[in-house]
Amino acid sequence: MTTGVSRVGRSATGRRALPLFAVAMESTWRSLVGWCVGLTATLCLYLPLFPSIGGGQQMQQLISSLPRELVRTLNYDQIGTGPGYAQSTFFGLMGFVLTTIAVITWGAAAVGGDEESGQLELTLAHGVTRSQVVLERFAALVVRVVVMVLVVFVVVLALNEPSQLGLDTGHLAGMCLEFGLLTLLTGSVALAAGAVTGRRVWGIGAGTAVAVLGYVFNALGNQSEDLQGLHAFSPYHAVFGPNPLTAGADGGVVLAFVVAIAVIVALAVGIFSRRDVGR
Template identity: 50%
Template structure:
C-alpha cells in the first residue's frame, strides 16, 4: 500500500488533463514565439513608439523588441500566466472545497486518512502537476529558442519557469486555504481569482507612475516577474516570497481543516 495514497491517486487520475494543458501551452508557444523574427525590426519598434507610454508600461511591453522581453510579454507574463492560473484555481478549488461540497471529503477522511495528511498530500499533488507543466514549458521554449531567434539563456528560461510555477502555486494555495477555512467552493474560487487578477491589475497600476512603485511589494505578480527573470536570471527574493507564502498557506489550510466540522 502506498505511503502517499492521496498524492499518487491524484497524480494517476490527472494525466489526461495534464496532456490537455500541455497541448494548450504548446499551441500558444507555437503561435507566438515563431513570430518574433518578423516583429524585431525597425518598423515594429516605430509602432511601439507610437503607442502611449502608459499602455506600454501597463502591458509590460517595454522590452518587447528583445527575445527575452517578447517571450516574457507574450507568454510568461500574459497567456502562460492565464493558463497556469486557470489550472491552479481549478485544482486548488477542487482539492478541499469541491470535494467537501460533493460529499467525497467525508468518505476520504473515513478511511483512516488524517486531515493534515489530506491537505499536505493534495497540495503536493497540485505542486507536482504545476512542476510538470513548468518543465514542459521550459523544454518547449528551449526548442523554439534557436529557430525563433530569441537568444534566450537556458538558465534564464528555467528561472522564468520557476517564477511562473511559483506564482501559480501561490494562487492554488490561496484556493486551498480558503476552501479549508470555509468549506465552500465559491469562496475558494473568489479568493484565488481576487489575488491573481488583483495582483496583475495592481502591478499594471504601479507601472504607471514611479510614485506608485511601493505597490509592487503587494503583488505576487511582481514577485514573480518584476526582476525580469528571462532577461536577468533568477530573483531569489521573489521566488522565496512566492514559495514561502505558498508553504504558509498550506499550513494555514491544514490548521483550519483540523478546527472545523466537515460539511457544517
C-alpha cells in the first residue's frame, strides 16, 4: 500500500504544485465525508422539529419555566423564532461541537501528529520546506472547513421552507461565514500548538481550550452585567452574541477572525522553522 510519505516523495519531484496539500486531502477525504454526513443528519434531526416544538406555545412555556440562568447559558432566549431556534440548537450547540471536534483532530495531527509518528522527518527529507509543511497543511484544513460549511449552508437552505424557519438567505450565508471562521480559528490553534511543540496532545489541548473557554466565558458573561466583560475574551460570543442569523454578518468580526488566524499561522511557521524536529 502506498504511504503518505512515499506519495509526498513522488509529488515533490514536480508532478504536483502542492504535494503536501494533495496528500493531506487524499488521506482525510473519508473522514471529511463522514463529518459532512454527521452534520447533515444532525440538521435533518433538529430543524424539522421547529414547527411542532420550536414555535409553539408549549415550547415557549417550557422555556419560561426554566431558570433564567440556564436559558442564558444555553442561548435559548430566542428559541421561539426560526433564526433563534436554528442558531441555538445547531450553530451554537451541536454544529459547533461536531465541527470543533473535527478541526481539532485534523489540526493537531497535521504537524504534531506526524512528528510524533516519525513521518515528519521523512517528509522533510523529500525536499519540502518547513514553512511549506505548515502552510500546505493549513490550506488543507481551510478546504475541509469550507466543504463542511458549504454542506451546512446547502442543507439548511433546503430545510428552511419545509421547517418554517423563515431564514434570510443573506443572513444564513453570513452566519455560515462566521461559523466557519470560528471553527477555523480553533483548528488553527490546534495546528499551531502541534507545530510549536511537536506533540499532538498539545494541539488537542490548545484547540479544546479555545473552544471550551470561549463557550464558558460566553455563558458566564450572559449571567449578569458584572460578568459581561468576559464576552471580550470569547470568540464564541463574537460570533453568536450579535445573532447573525437575525442581523447578518458583522464585517468587523469577520476581519478580526481573519487577522487572528493569519497571526496564529504566521507564528506557527516562524517557530516551527527554527526549532529542532523530533527532539
